[in-house]
Amino acid sequence: MSDTRLERYAELIVRAGVNVQPGQTVFVDGQLEHAPLVRALTRAAYGAGARLVDVRYGDGHVRKAFLQNVADDVLQESTPWLLARFDVVFDGNCYIAIAGEPEPDLLSDVDPERLGRARPVEAVKRQLKAVNDRAFSWTIAVYPTEGQAREMFGEPDVERLWDAVSYAMRLDEPDPVAAWHAHHERLRRRCTQLDELELDALRFAGPGTDLTIGLIPGSRWIGGGSETRDGILAFPNMPTEEVFNTPDWRRTEGTVRSTRPLALGGTVVRDLELRFESGLVVDVQASTGADAVRGQLAVDEYANRLGEVALVDGTSRVGETGLTFFDTLYDENATCHIAYGTGVPFGIDGIEELSPDEQRERGINVSAMHTDFMIGGPEVAVDGIKADGTTIAIIREDTWQLT
Amino acid sequence: MSDTRLERYAELIVRAGVNVQPGQTVFVDGQLEHAPLVRALTRAAYGAGARLVDVRYGDGHVRKAFLQNVADDVLQESTPWLLARFDVVFDGNCYIAIAGEPEPDLLSDVDPERLGRARPVEAVKRQLKAVNDRAFSWTIAVYPTEGQAREMFGEPDVERLWDAVSYAMRLDEPDPVAAWHAHHERLRRRCTQLDELELDALRFAGPGTDLTIGLIPGSRWIGGGSETRDGILAFPNMPTEEVFNTPDWRRTEGTVRSTRPLALGGTVVRDLELRFESGLVVDVQASTGADAVRGQLAVDEYANRLGEVALVDGTSRVGETGLTFFDTLYDENATCHIAYGTGVPFGIDGIEELSPDEQRERGINVSAMHTDFMIGGPEVAVDGIKADGTTIAIIREDTWQLT
Numbered sequence: 059m060s061d062t063r064l065e066r067y068a069e070l071i072v073r074a075g076v077n078v079q080p081g082q083t084v085f086v087d088g089q090l091e092h093a094p095l096v097r098a099l100t101r102a103a104y105g106a107g108a109r110l111v112d113v114r115y116g117d118g119h120v121r122k123a124f125l126q127n128v129a130d131d132v133l134q135e136s137t138p139w140l141l142a143r144f145d146v147v148f149d150g151n152c153y154i155a156i157a158g159e160p161e162p163d164l165l166s167d168v169d170p171e172r173l174g175r176a177r178p179v180e181a182v183k184r185q186l187k188a189v190n191d192r193a194f195s196w197t198i199a200v201y202p203t204e205g206q207a208r209e210m211f212g213e214p215d216v217e218r219l220w221d222a223v224s225y226a227m228r229l230d231e232p233d234p235v236a237a238w239h240a241h242h243e244r245l246r247r248r249c250t251q252l253d254e255l256e257l258d259a260l261r262f263a264g265p266g267t268d269l270t271i272g273l274i275p276g277s278r279w280i281g282g283g284s285e286t287r288d289g290i291l292a293f294p295n296m297p298t299e300e301v302f303n304t305p306d307w308r309r310t311e312g313t314v315r316s317t318r319p320l321a322l323g324g325t326v327v328r329d330l331e332l333r334f335e336s337g338l339v340v341d342v343q344a345s346t347g348a349d350a351v352r353g354q355l356a357v358d359e360y361a362n363r364l365g366e367v368a369l370v371d372g373t374s375r376v377g378e379t380g381l382t383f384f385d386t387l388y389d390e391n392a393t394c395h396i397a398y399g400t401g402v403p404f405g406i407d408g409i410e411e412l413s414p415d416e417q418r419e420r421g422i423n424v425s426a427m428h429t430d431f432m433i434g435g436p437e438v439a440v441d442g443i444k445a446d447g448t449t450i451a452i453i454r455e456d457t458w459q460l461t
Numbered sequence: 462m463s464d465t466r467l468e469r470y471a472e473l474i475v476r477a478g479v480n481v482q483p484g485q486t487v488f489v490d491g492q493l494e495h496a497p498l499v500r501a502l503t504r505a506a507y508g509a510g511a512r513l514v515d516v517r518y519g520d521g522h523v524r525k526a527f528l529q530n531v532a533d534d535v536l537q538e539s540t541p542w543l544l545a546r547f548d549v550v551f552d553g554n555c556y557i558a559i560a561g562e563p564e565p566d567l568l569s570d571v572d573p574e575r576l577g578r579a580r581p582v583e584a585v586k587r588q589l590k591a592v593n594d595r596a597f598s599w600t601i602a603v604y605p606t607e608g609q610a611r612e613m614f615g616e617p618d619v620e621r622l623w624d625a626v627s628y629a630m631r632l633d634e635p636d637p638v639a640a641w642h643a644h645h646e647r648l649r650r651r652c653t654q655l656d657e658l659e660l661d662a663l664r665f666a667g668p669g670t671d672l673t674i675g676l677i678p679g680s681r682w683i684g685g686g687s688e689t690r691d692g693i694l695a696f697p698n699m700p701t702e703e704v705f706n707t708p709d710w711r712r713t714e715g716t717v718r719s720t721r722p723l724a725l726g727g728t729v730v731r732d733l734e735l736r737f738e739s740g741l742v743v744d745v746q747a748s749t750g751a752d753a754v755r756g757q758l759a760v761d762e763y764a765n766r767l768g769e770v771a772l773v774d775g776t777s778r779v780g781e782t783g784l785t786f787f788d789t790l791y792d793e794n795a796t797c798h799i800a801y802g803t804g805v806p807f808g809i810d811g812i813e814e815l816s817p818d819e820q821r822e823r824g825i826n827v828s829a830m831h832t833d834f835m836i837g838g839p840e841v842a843v844d845g846i847k848a849d850g851t852t853i854a855i856i857r858e859d860t861w862q863l864t
Contacts, residue, residue, distance in 0.1 A: 090493055090518065097522040104530035111526065112540065115493065115518035119500040123514065127507035137515065139546035146541060 063220065066229050067199075068098035070296075072106050074238040074283075075197035076152040077292045080107030082195075085147050087114045088156035092201040095156060103152075112143070118164045125168045125176055136178035144181055148188035150288055153196040157387055160203045190410045192284065195292035198387055199227075209321075209384045226297045226375045226388065238283075238293065245282035248301045248369070251460040252279040255450060257442040260305075260367060262394070264438030265315065266331060271367050271396070272309025274421040278405030279303050297376055299391040302368035304401035306421035310334040310364050316344075318392055318432035321384040325350040330431060332398075337363050339398065354427055355398060360418075361427035366397035370434060372456030386430060394434025394453070399427030466623065469632055470602075471501035473699075475509050477641040477686075478600035479555035480695045483510030488550050490517045491559035495604040502557060511555075515546070521567045528571045528579055539581035547584055551591035553691055556599040560790055563606045593813050595687065598695035601790055602630075612724075612787045629700045629778045629791065641686075641696065648685035651704045651772070654863040655682040658853060660845040663708075663770060665717065665797070667841030669734060674770050674799070675712025677824040681808030682706050700779055702794040705771035707804035709824035711740040713767050719747075721795060721835035724787040728753040733834060735801075740766050742801065757830055758801060763821075764830035769800035773837060775859030789833060797837025797856070802830030 072078050084103040088096045093115075100111045125133075147153045165173060188194055200206075202223050204214035211218060224230060231237035262269045281301035283293040316330035327347030332339050339362040342352050355362040370377065370393050377392040401422040403409045409417070414424040434440070440453035451459040475481050487506040491499045496518075503514045528536075550556050568576060591597055603609075605626050607617035614621060627633060634640035665672045684704035686696040719733035730750030735742050742765040745755050758765040773780065773796050780795040793800075804825040806812045812820070817827040837843070843856035854862040 090496055093493055093520060093522075097520065097526075100523050100526045104526055108530075110531055110535050110538075110540075111523070112542075113520060113523045115520065117496060117500065117516060117518065119496075120503050120514065120516045123500075123503045123507055127511075128513055132513050135513075137513075137546075138549065139515075139542045142545040143540075143542035 063224060063229065064094060064098050065102070066234065067224070067227065068095060068102040070227065070229065070234045070238070071099060071154060071197060071199050072102040074235045075199060075293050075296050076154055076195040077290050078103050078106035078108055078152055078195075079290060081109050082107075083146060083151040084108040084111045085114070085143070085151065085153045086111065086156070087116065087154070088201065089116050089118065089158075089160055091160035091203055091205075092156045092158065095201040099154060108152075114143070118161055122165060122168060125165070125172055130175075133172060133176045134179045136181040140178060140181050141184070144184055144188075148184065148193045150286070151194055152292075153194060155196070155198045156201050157198055157385060158201040158203045158206055159385070160205045162205050162209050162384070187410070190404075192287045195286055195290055197293055197296055199296040200385060200387060206384065210381060222379045222381055222383075225379060226391075228375065239291075242282035242291070242293070245298070245301055248458065248460070249279035249281050252301065252303075252369075252442070252452075255442055255460075256444065257450075258445040259309070259443040260452075261441045261443060261449075262314065262433060262438055263441070264435070267314045267433060267438060269310065269312040269314040269334070269433075270443070271364065272306040272421075273303060274306050274406065276406070277303055277403070280402075280405050284404075295387060295391075297388065297391050299370045299374040299376055300368040300395070302366055302402065303405060304403045304422055305364050305367050306337070307360065307363040307365070307401070307418070307423035308337040308421060310337045314396070314433050316431050316433060317435040317438065318389065319382045320347070320429075320431045321382065321389065322347065322350045322354070322429070326382075327351055327431075334364075339363070351429075354429055357427045358425050360423050360425040361399050363398065363423050363425075364396055365399045365401040365423040365425065365428055366395075366430065368395050368397075368430070369440060369453065370394050371453050371458045372436070373458070389432065390430040393432050394438065394440060395430045395432045397428050397430040399423065399429055400425040402428075466627060466632065467497060467501050468505070469637065470627070470630065471498060471505040473630065473632065473637045473641070474502060474557060474600060474602050475505040477638045478602060478696050478699050479557055479598040480693050481506050481509035481511055481555055481598075482693060484512050485510075486549060486554045487511040487514045487557065488517070488546070488554065489514060489557045489559070490519065491604065492519050492521065492561075492563055494563035494606055494608075495559045495561065498559060498604040506555075517546070521564055525568055525571060528568065528575055533578075536575060536579045537582045539584040543581060543584050544587070547587055547591075551587065551596045553689070554597055555695075556597055558599070558601045559604050560601055560788060561604040561606045561609055562788070563608045565608050565612050565787070590813075593807075595690045598689055598693055600696055600699055602699040603786075603788060603790060609787065613784060625782045625784055625786075628782060629794075631778065642694075645685035645694070645696070648701070648704055651861065651863070652682035652684050655704065655706075655772075655845070655855075658845055658863075659847065660853075661848040662712070662846040663855075664844045664846055664852075665836060665841055666844070667718075667838070669718030670716060670836060670841060672713065672715040672717040672737070672836075673846070674767065675709040675824075676706060677709050677809065679809070680706055680806070683805075683808050698790060698794075700791065700794050702773045702777040702779055703771040703798070705769055705805065706808060707806045707825055708767050708770050709740070710763065710766040710768065710804070710821070710826035711824060713737040713740045717799070717836050719834050719836060720838040720841065721792065722785045723750070723832075723834045724785065724792065725750065725753045725757070725832070729785075730754055730834075737767075742766070754832075757832055760830045761828050763826050763828040764802050766801065766826050766828075767799055768802045768804040768826040768828065768831055769798075769833065771798050771833075772843065772856065773797050774856050774861045775839070776861070792835065793833040796835050797841065797843060798833045798835045800831050800833040802826065802832055803828040805831075
């Protein structure tokens with residue numbers, strides 16, 4: 059791994075991802091194994107004028123002991139020092155989270171029920187509010203680890219993973235930050251095109267797929283970077299290739315066949331097929347891993363309804379690699395996807411004022427689950443349907459059709 | 462390195478060092494490179510009934526970037542999240558700090574003046590108060606790193622370092638925790654013996670050494686473990702072999718020759734010789750590193766006067782190894798030592814009520830400096846001198862003489 063590549067990557071995350079402004083505090087959360095990137099990010103953030111860079115290292119083994127030992131109330135506790143740190147993060151500063159699982163099997167013998175419940179509830183609540191309020195710049199980016207490479211390639215070929223990550227992150231461009239801004243404009247243009255169509259529904263048609271997804275009137279499409287309330291453009295996900303929306307959880311009809319493998323925390327689901335009636339999943343088939351999906355769909359009353367639909371075409375650099383990354387940050391950006399479970403209603407005005415019941419009333423799904431899976435590809439046509447029944451081609455042969 | 466040794470070491474630190482009680486929160490601070498010990502400590506602490514184990518990993522490279530980049534006010538800032546964490550640490554909980562420098566040369570090109578000033582002032586203030594109030598259990602123990610082994614042996618022979626650490630920590634005993642408690646009783650007995658003598662001064666005599674150090678009336682000798690205000694016995698330093706006192710900074714007279722090399726952050730001082738007049742260092746000689754000592758003695762007005770005298774005999778396991786560890790935690794426990802700079806007046810009643818000027822009036826030195834160096838050995842006789850001039854043999858040929 060050349061230092062130049064690592065430095066370029068860190069520079070991109072700092073300059074485009076969170077877009078550090080002089081005087082800001084930059085918070086970096088990573089695992090021990092991410093130290094080379096954490097260090098490069100720290101130097102790059104100071105180079106961009108950060109007042110202070112604060113690093114918090116996680117350790118999967120310490121986490122495992124926590125999951126196996128603490129009492130139930132501690133499992134969901136937010137420590138005063140975590141909250142005190144978040145208060146400063148959310149006060150107009152920058153937050154970089156590094157993904158990339160160093161030891162994918164580490165938690166395989168932890169009680170999944172405890173694993174599911176383990177989250178600092180109050181801290182997460184404040185984080186979601188701060189995200190909705192666009193109170194801070196944040197991004198998630200991956201650090202290639204041997205653990206992930208082994209999952210992907212059957213051997214710890216980190217170099218090969220780095221090549222894929224570099225391509226997906228546009229590090230091969232002469233000016234990656236400028237390339238990201240151009241990419242942002244392209245995705246924003248797609249959102250505008252879709253918003254102007256005022257679509258009532260989307261239709262996916264291809265081998266094993268004939269699916270119609272009803273949309274919520276007035277819900278805007280989201281994609282690319284987003285501006286904080288201080289007017290700073292940041293990219294919450296790196297990479298990002300999608301434009302997405304929250305569909306009406308009551309109005310999905312038909313069948314869909316997944317076009318890429320889906321990694322579900324240890325299990326790989328292949329050839330997933332779902333059938334929907336009035337928004338509800340009524341049948342689940344797969345050549346492997348169907349039970350894992352069925353388990354997720356049963357987590358709560360609304361887990362078995364859609365919460366997201368996202369459009370991605372053949373220009374997706376993640377998709378071009380042809381790889382399954384076993385990491386949602388990448389896999390969901392490979393091609394068109396939908397998610398069962400809770401909605402992502404950033405494009406709906408006044409959403410932060412609505413109770414869960416009021417959100418459902420508007421058509422927004424609310425659930426503890428949210429799992430994306432990939433349904434697009436060269437053989438899948440995507441159409442928009444207007445309220446008057448007019449049909450508009452959106453994607454054909456993996457190519458965006460709107461101009 | 463056998464897991465058994467690591468687990469035994471962690472168990473000793475948890476059971477004897479901080480003496481974890483069920484329901485306590487255990488805080489562990491270490492460097493990334495200390496992860497194996499951090500993980501073992503985490504498991505051992507949960508095994509002892511900890512409610513929660515909170516780990517904070519430091520990273521020398523992040524620290525270096527901090528030292529090189531932040532503004533002067535940030536250099537001494539205590540973040541709200543550091544203070545929030547310390548507030549819980551000091552509320553009757555346990556704090557384990559892991560020493561052992563992974564990369565001893567890492568900060569060699571950092572401005573030493575900034576390095577000296579870089580400390581979270583408010584957090585340190587609260588910590589010193591909590592230590593004085595015996596508000597929490599704490600300990601410092603080393604994790605053997607390749608960096609330290611290279612300093613000690615000229616090669617990264619971590620196994621050899623582990624052997625020395627295991628011996629110094631009494632891990633070879635069938636029941637190390639019981640061995641530490643017996644060791645505690647031995648050191649406490651020495652303190653009682655010395656307190657009962659009501660000495661007015663100590664005298665060290667040997668090759669190149671004829672030094673008389675005046676003591677402060679009523680100042681008790683300290684050694685071994687100490688009890689928190691909740692009555693929990695903990696060992697703040699692991700290992701610990703000394704019994705120590707704060708001498709009168711105005712009453713040291715004569716010459717002293719160091720009997721072991723002294724590591725001063727990069728420089729090794731050899732054959733150090735100091736001459737004192739009325740408590741003041743008036744001459745500094747050394748075969749290497751004299752200027753480093755002269756620099757420290759000039760840090761402030763009181764740096765060139767004594768703040769500690771400590772007695773250690775030939776039963777010191779650290780001393781028996783014959784090694785210089787380049788780590789004060791070990792090196793000061795090898796043999797008798799004195800420290801120039803600030804006092805350690807734990808044995809003086811009402812000390813927490815006294816201003817710096819009032820402390821100096823009582824004979825206690827107050828300075829920003831505190832450097833221990835080793836002056837004992839088989840050829841150095843240590844005597845106690847009572848107010849009436851009576852002389853009592855305390856150490857002869859490295860053997861404790863009081864019974």
